[in-house]
Amino acid sequence: MARVIVDVMPKPEILDPQGKAVTGALARLGFDGLTVRQGKRFEIEVDGELTDERLEQIRHAAETLLANTVIEEFDVRVDA
Amino acid sequence: MIRVGVVTFPGSLDDEDAARAVRLAGLEAVPLWHASDSLAGVDAVILPGGFSYGDYLRCGAIARFSPVMDSVIDAANAGMPVLGICNGFQVLCESHLLPGAMIRNAGRTFVCKDQSLRVEATDTAWTNAFAPGAEISIVLKNGEGNYQAAPDTLRMLEDTGRIVFRYLGNPNGSANDIAGISNERGNVVGLMPHPEHNVDPLVASSLDGLPFFASLAAVLARA
Numbered sequence: 130m131a132r133v134i135v136d137v138m139p140k141p142e143i144l145d146p147q148g149k150a151v152t153g154a155l156a157r158l159g160f161d162g163l164t165v166r167q168g169k170r171f172e173i174e175v176d177g178e179l180t181d182e183r184l185e186q187i188r189h190a191a192e193t194l195l196a197n198t199v200i201e202e203f204d205v206r207v208d209a
Numbered sequence: 210m211i212r213v214g215v216v217t218f219p220g221s222l223d224d225e226d227a228a229r230a231v232r233l234a235g236l237e238a239v240p241l242w243h244a245s246d247s248l249a250g251v252d253a254v255i256l257p258g259g260f261s262y263g264d265y266l267r268c269g270a271i272a273r274f275s276p277v278m279d280s281v282i283d284a285a286n287a288g289m290p291v292l293g294i295c296n297g298f299q300v301l302c303e304s305h306l307l308p309g310a311m312i313r314n315a316g317r318t319f320v321c322k323d324q325s326l327r328v329e330a331t332d333t334a335w336t337n338a339f340a341p342g343a344e345i346s347i348v349l350k351n352g353e354g355n356y357q358a359a360p361d362t363l364r365m366l367e368d369t370g371r372i373v374f375r376y377l378g379n380p381n382g383s384a385n386d387i388a389g390i391s392n393e394r395g396n397v398v399g400l401m402p403h404p405e406h407n408v409d410p411l412v413a414s415s416l417d418g419l420p421f422f423a424s425l426a427a428v429l430a431r432a
Contacts (some may be wrong), residue, residue: 143312144315144357144382146312146313146315146317146355147317150319192295194266194274195266196271197303198301199308199309199359200310200312200357203425
């Protein structure tokens with residue numbers, strides 16, 4: 130069974146308050162010089178063969194539901 | 210009598226308060242259910258506050274694809290007045306009935322307070338009873354009320370007078386101090402503050418929520 134990964138990240142120009150909170154916590158713990166942006170990872174199990182058409186369908190799903198392209202960008206890739 | 214539908218999604222919190230506000234304003238409140246595509250012949254729809262579908266994925270993202278929203282989107286595009294409050298505003302943005310999106314508050318905290326606002330647009334179905342530029346106080350309570358949109362979208366909203374409410378003292382980092390916006394036609398309005406909590410002198414510090422419903426009554430009387 131094929132697995133497709135969709136990564137969703139806040140757009141670079143959009144403030145990421147969660148990432149900022151994690152960045153601050155890391156600094157307090159002594160992990161210096163680390164700047165975090167926080168996103169989401171979706172692991173999608175695909176029934177049957179993973180055709181180009183199927184992958185295109187997943188891209189469409191990502192754009193429709195998994196990411197809000199007003200504030201987020203996404204990347205779709207096949208898990209090797 | 211004017212019939213105002215109030216949608217209940219799984220996780221809606223303020224549907225009962227919204228229905229009560231509708232009744233206090235002298236209109237009939239009609240409960241609508243997320244899983245049905247029926248709008249029960251209502252004259253207007255309110256999408257209430259809360260945490261529809263647990264805010265899973267993104268606020269409003271899953272509610273947007275519920276059966277009732279197919280009907281709400283069609284009705285809104287045909288001119289029916291629709292008001293989205295807080296989570297309802299998020300649902301309207303996810304539905305693309307309104308542009309932009311909400312992210313977590315810039316201060317990273319849940320904000321719960323009486324919030325001063327300026328009414329910037331009085332040509333909408335929900336704000337025509339306000340005086341232009343009126344300064345009002347409405348309850349604000351959310352964790353993700355930070356309105357963001359692309360620069361050209363913000364410019365379009367400014368240029369076309371579609372910013373309906375602006376915060377006086379920005380509580381959450383919203384772009385251009387935006388607290389609420391409308392669609393081009395002015396029948397669809399979304400805002401983060403909760404007018405349904407400002408209708409009863411027993412529990413509210415202002416009654417500035419009532420003109421929302423007076424506006425609706427006026428616009429439907431004209432129709």
